[in-house]
Amino acid sequence: MTQPNNNPNASVQKVSAPKLAPPSAAVASSISAPVAAKVPIAPPKPVAAPVAAAPPVPVDALEAQESRAVKWIVGAFIAGTVFCIAAVVVILTLWSRSPSRSAVVPAPATPRSGSTAIVPGRVRKPALTPEAAPRRTHGVIDYNNIPSTIPRLNYAARHHDVDAIARFIKDGDDVNSLSHDGLNAPPVIYAAMNNNDAAYDALKMLLDHGGNANAATKRRTALMEAVLHRSPRSAALLLEKGADPTFVNSRGESAASIAKANGDTGMMKLVEEGTAKWKDQGKPATTNPN
Secondary structure: OOOOOOOOOOOOOOOOOOOOOOOOHHHHHHHHHHHHHHOOOOOOOOOOOOOOOOOOOOHHHHHHHHHHHHHHHHHHHHHHHHHHHHHHHHHHHHHHOOHHHOOOOOOOOOOOOOOOOOOOOOOOOOOOOOOOOOEEEOOEEEHHHOOOOOOHHHHHHHOOOHHHHHHHHHHOOOOOOOOOOOOOOOHHHHHHOOHHHOOHHHHHHHHHOOOOOOOEOOOOEHHHHHHHOOOHHHHHHHHHOOOOOOOEOOOOOOHHHHHHHHOOHHHHHHHHHHHHHHHHOOOOOOEOOO
């Protein structure tokens, strides 16, 4: 039995661990092979080639493009305008040559047998249907194609056709004939219903050939119509021919009140002067009860 060495001065023997031999190459390969098989190595990613920047467009090229665009727009506008004008000219040319605008047939004078004396209230009837509209060619009225409710002299007065009025008066038409269109007016009334003295010459011709200066309808006198339609020369002519400036209709209208309502100071003065002359001659004021 071995006794322990209790001597402190005894030498201590160092015990070293045994050295292990390095693994062989076969063992090392067997250890590293499974690790290499389990971790795949990703292939390298392809690198995209850099995109080359587009070269800048020169300023002169941009201005040239804008100039061409402006020229194209202006050219298209001019071409469209020329086309529209040409189309209008063609349409007007074709319309002016249409059969409905052929040469007008002049109204033949109606032969009269026996005496040529004028019959009061006589109404001349046209040859065509009553509702036919008057046919015009370059402003000339075909009096064979006017409504039967209006005598041709009255119709000519309404349209201040002086040549037709002279021809119809020469043929013996009644200068005081009444229409049958609801207005029941003589030619003097129709002439006075034109604006701005457009029918002054027609009115004078009618009055010079026996037209009644005091002609009236249920609504107004010829003087009141002339005042209403702002025809001072026609109003003065009617006053000169003896028109009554004091006439008041059933609605309380007079030549003076119409002039005042129109704000026509010149016409108001004209009517006032005519009224003063009328009263100076001792003539009474006239009122239409209807």
